[in-house]
Amino acid sequence: MAQLNMVQAINQALAQEMARDDRVLLLGEDVGRDGGVFRVTEGLLERFGRERVLDTPLCESGIMGAAIGMAAYGLRPVPEIQFLGFTYSAFEQLFAHAARLRSRSRGRYSCPMVVRTPYGGGIKAPELHEESTEALFCQVPGLKVVVPSGPYVAKGLLLAALRDPDPVLFLEPTRLYRLLREEVPEEEYLVELGKARVARPGSSVTVVAWGSMLERVLKAAEGYDAEVLDLLTLNPFDSEAIIASVRKTGRLVIVHEAAKTCGLGAEIAATVAEEAILHLRAPILRVTAPDVPVPLAKLIDHYLPGVQQIRTAIDDVLQY
Amino acid sequence: MPEVLLADFQVKRLEVLNEKGEADPELLPELSDAQIWRLYELMLLARIFDERAVALQREGRIGTYPPIRGQEAAQVGSAFALTKQDWLFPSFREMGAHLTLGYPIPQLLQYWGGDERSQKVPVGLNIFPFCVAVGSQIPQAAGAALAARYRRDPVAIVTYFGDGATSKGDFHEAMNLAGVFNLPLVFICQNNQWAISIPLKGQTASASLAQKAVAYGFEGVQVDGNDVFAVYRATGQAVAKARSGAGPTFIECLTYRMADHTTADDAGRYRSGEEVAFWAARDPILRLERFLERRGLWSPQKREEAAAQAAALVDAGVAEMEALPPPAATELFDEILATLTPRQAGQRKVR
Ligand SMILES: Cc1ncc(C[n+]2csc(CCOP(=O)(O)OP(=O)(O)O)c2C)c(N)n1
Ligand SMILES: [Mg+2]
Numbered sequence: 001m002a003q004l005n006m007v008q009a010i011n012q013a014l015a016q017e018m019a020r021d022d023r024v025l026l027l028g029e030d031v032g033r034d035g036g037v038f039r040v041t042e043g044l045l046e047r048f049g050r051e052r053v054l055d056t057p058l059c060e061s062g063i064m065g066a067a068i069g070m071a072a073y074g075l076r077p078v079p080e081i082q083f084l085g086f087t088y089s090a091f092e093q094l095f096a097h098a099a100r101l102r103s104r105s106r107g108r109y110s111c112p113m114v115v116r117t118p119y120g121g122g123i124k125a126p127e128l129h130e131e132s133t134e135a136l137f138c139q140v141p142g143l144k145v146v147v148p149s150g151p152y153v154a155k156g157l158l159l160a161a162l163r164d165p166d167p168v169l170f171l172e173p174t175r176l177y178r179l180l181r182e183e184v185p186e187e188e189y190l191v192e193l194g195k196a197r198v199a200r201p202g203s204s205v206t207v208v209a210w211g212s213m214l215e216r217v218l219k220a221a222e223g224y225d226a227e228v229l230d231l232l233t234l235n236p237f238d239s240e241a242i243i244a245s246v247r248k249t250g251r252l253v254i255v256h257e258a259a260k261t262c263g264l265g266a267e268i269a270a271t272v273a274e275e276a277i278l279h280l281r282a283p284i285l286r287v288t289a290p291d292v293p294v295p296l297a298k299l300i301d302h303y304l305p306g307v308q309q310i311r312t313a314i315d316d317v318l319q320y
Numbered sequence: 321m322p323e324v325l326l327a328d329f330q331v332k333r334l335e336v337l338n339e340k341g342e343a344d345p346e347l348l349p350e351l352s353d354a355q356i357w358r359l360y361e362l363m364l365l366a367r368i369f370d371e372r373a374v375a376l377q378r379e380g381r382i383g384t385y386p387p388i389r390g391q392e393a394a395q396v397g398s399a400f401a402l403t404k405q406d407w408l409f410p411s412f413r414e415m416g417a418h419l420t421l422g423y424p425i426p427q428l429l430q431y432w433g434g435d436e437r438s439q440k441v442p443v444g445l446n447i448f449p450f451c452v453a454v455g456s457q458i459p460q461a462a463g464a465a466l467a468a469r470y471r472r473d474p475v476a477i478v479t480y481f482g483d484g485a486t487s488k489g490d491f492h493e494a495m496n497l498a499g500v501f502n503l504p505l506v507f508i509c510q511n512n513q514w515a516i517s518i519p520l521k522g523q524t525a526s527a528s529l530a531q532k533a534v535a536y537g538f539e540g541v542q543v544d545g546n547d548v549f550a551v552y553r554a555t556g557q558a559v560a561k562a563r564s565g566a567g568p569t570f571i572e573c574l575t576y577r578m579a580d581h582t583t584a585d586d587a588g589r590y591r592s593g594e595e596v597a598f599w600a601a602r603d604p605i606l607r608l609e610r611f612l613e614r615r616g617l618w619s620p621q622k623r624e625e626a627a628a629q630a631a632a633l634v635d636a637g638v639a640e641m642e643a644l645p646p647p648a649a650t651e652l653f654d655e656i657l658a659t660l661t662p663r664q665a666g667q668r669k670v671r
Binding site for chain 1: 383384412433434435436450452453454455456484485487488489490515516517518522523524584585589590646647649651652653656661663664667668671
C-alpha cells in the first residue's frame with residue numbers, strides 16, 4: 001500500500017471519482033494549469049481536459065453560483081475556493097441557494113456538490129489564509145460540513161462526499177496537507193459521513209477534536225487514559241458516539257482551533273448537557289482559540305491551542 | 321423600424337515614453353528635472369526594496385511576500401500624482417505606491433514579516449490597511465468618496481487593484497456606485513496580466529479592462545503601465561477631475577508581473593521564459609534611464625549612487641524592523657474592540 005500525504009490522497013480520490021463518473025468536474029482559481037496553489041489538483045487538467053477542470057476567473061460568488069447551476073443540471077461539480085477566508089463573498093450563493101435549493105424547489109432540484117477549501121491555521125500565511133470559521137457553516141441547515149484529519153480518512157470522506165446527494169463543504173486542514181503520511185489503499189473505499197472515529201480508546205476522559213487539532217490532541221493524550229474522538233463530520237456531527245463515550249468516561253474536553261464563542265464546541269457541550277448531564281463527573285471544558293481575529297504569523301502560535309493547554313484541561317477535568 | 325445606435329465607444333491607450341526613451345513633447349507632463357529624477361529614485365527604491373524583501377523571505381526573515389518587480393512605473397507614477405490628503409485603498413501589491421507616499425520602510429517589511437502592529441498607518445497618511453481579500457477594498461473607496469464629497473473636502477479617493485480583481489462582483493458594484501453617484505474616485509488597475517496562474521485572457525473576454533468603465537457611464541483609459549510619464553499624466557488628470565467634482569475615472573495600467581505571484585509561487589509552472597524575457601526588455605526603469613540619458617541626466621555612475629542611497633534606506637529599514645521586539649501574546653487582544661468584551665478581557669488575563 002502506498003504511503004501518501006493528504007494532498008496526494010485527495011488528489012487520488014478526485015482522479016478516481018472523475019474516472020468513474022463523468023458528471024464530476026472541477027472548477028476554481030488556479031485548479032488547472034497550476035494544479036491548485038497546494039497542488040491538490042495537480043495533473044488532473046492534463047488527464048481529464050479543460051472541459052472537466054476549469055480554471056475560472058477570480059470570482060468566488062461566481063464559482064459557487066455556477067457550481068449550483070451545474071449541480072442542478074445533473075452534474076457533480078467540485079468548486080474549489082482557494083482558502084476558506086475567500087468563501088465569505090460566496091456566502092449568498094452557499095447559504096441562500098446551495099443549502100436551500102432542495103427545499104426551495106420542494107425536491108425538484110438538488111445541489112450535489114462538494115465545495116473544497118483549505119482551512120485552518122499554522123502555516124504562517126497572510127491574512128485570511130488561516131481561518132477556521134467552520135461553525136458558521138454548521139449553522140446553515142442543508143449543508144454538510146466535513147473535516148479530514150489525515151490522508152486515509154481524507155480519501156474515504158471525499159469519495160463519500162462526492163456521492164452524497166446534497167452539498168458538502170469539505171474543509172482541508174492546510175497544516176496537515178504534508179505533515180503526515182499514511183497507508184492509503186489504491187482501491188476506493190468510503191468513510192461514512194456523519195460518523196466520528198475513535199482515534200484512540202480510553203476510559204477516563206473523552207476528548208473531541210477534528211482537523212489539525214487531532215494531531216495535537218493525540219500528543220497531549222499520551223500518558224492519559226483518554227478516549228480521543230475524531231469528529232470528521234461537523235454537521236451532522238455524531239452525537240451518539242460522543243454521548244456513548246461520555247457515558248463511559250464521565251468527562252469531556254472539546255478542542256478546536258476556532259474562537260471560543262459560538263464555536264462548534266458550544267453545540268457539542270450543549271448536546272451532552274441535554275442528553276447525558278447525569279453521566280458527567282466534571283464540567284465540560286473547551287480548549288479553543290481566544291475570541292480574536294486569526295493573527296498573522298508572529299502571533300499564530302499564541303492563538304492556536306497547544307499541547308500543553310490541552311493537557312491542562314485534561315488534568316482539570318480528571319482532578320475535578 | 322430601423323435599429324437605433326445606442327452606444328458607440330472608443331477606448332484609448334496613452335503612451336508618452338517609448339522604449340528607446342523618447343518622449344512625446346506634447347504629452348510629456350510638466351515636471352522639472354529634479355522631479356523626474358525623484359521619480360527615478362523612487363522607482364529604484366521600489367526595485368531595491370522589492371529585491372531585499374524577496375531575499376529576506378528566502379532567508380526566513382520575513383514571511384510570504386508578493387513581489388512588485390516590473391510594476392514600479394505603474395505604482396510610483398500614479399502615487400506621485402497624489403497628495404497626502406488623498407485617500408488610498410490599496411490591495412497588497414502596491415508597495416511602490418506606499419514608498420512614494422512616504423510609508424515607513426520598516427513598517428512595510430514588518431507587515432510581510434507577519435506582525436499586525438505594522439498595519440497602524442502613520443498619522444498624516446490616509447492609507448487603508450493592505451487588503452488581501454482581492455477586490456474587497458474597492459467598494460470601500462466608493463464610500464470614502466461619498467463621504468469626502470459630503471464633507472466638501474477637495475480630495476481624491478484612489479483605489480488600487482489587479483486585473484484579477486476586475487472579475488469580482490465588488491469591483492463591478494463599486495464601478496456602478498461611482499458612475500451612479502459621480503464620485504470623486506480614481507480606480508487604478510494594475511493590469512500585470514496575471515492573477516497567480518490565470519492569464520488576462522482567462523480573466524476577461526474584453527479587448528481592454530479600460531472599456532469596462534464605459535458600461536458604468538464614465539471614462540476609462542488604458543495607459544502604458546511601464547511608462548512612468550503616461551501613468552503620472554493619466555493619474556494627475558483623473559485626480560484633478562475627481563477633486564473638481566467632475567467624477568470618477570478608471571485607469572488601466574498595462575504592465576507585467578516580472579516575478580512569481582508570491583515567494584510561495586513558481587511561475588515557471590504556467591508561463592514561458594520567453595514571455596518573461598519579452599517584458600524584462602521592457603523594464604520600466606530601463607526606459608526612464610534611457611530618457612534621462614538623452615537629457616544628459618543619467619550615467620551608470622549616477623545610477624550606482626542613487627542605488628546605493630536607496631539600498632542604505634532599505635538597509636536601515638531592515639535593521640529597524642529586525643530590532644523590534646516580537647509582539648507579546650497579549651497583543652492578540654489589542655484593538656479588537658474599543659473595549660474588550662468581558663470574555664475577551666478574561667482570555668487576555670490568562671495569556
Ligand atoms: C477573494 C480572494 N480570492 C482569492 C485570493 C487568492 N489570491 C491572492 S492574489 C490572487 C490573484 C490576484 O490577481 P490580481 O487581482 O491580478 O492581482 P495581482 O496578484 O496580479 O497583483 C488570488 C487568486 C484572494 N486573496 N482573495
Ligand atoms: Mg494581476
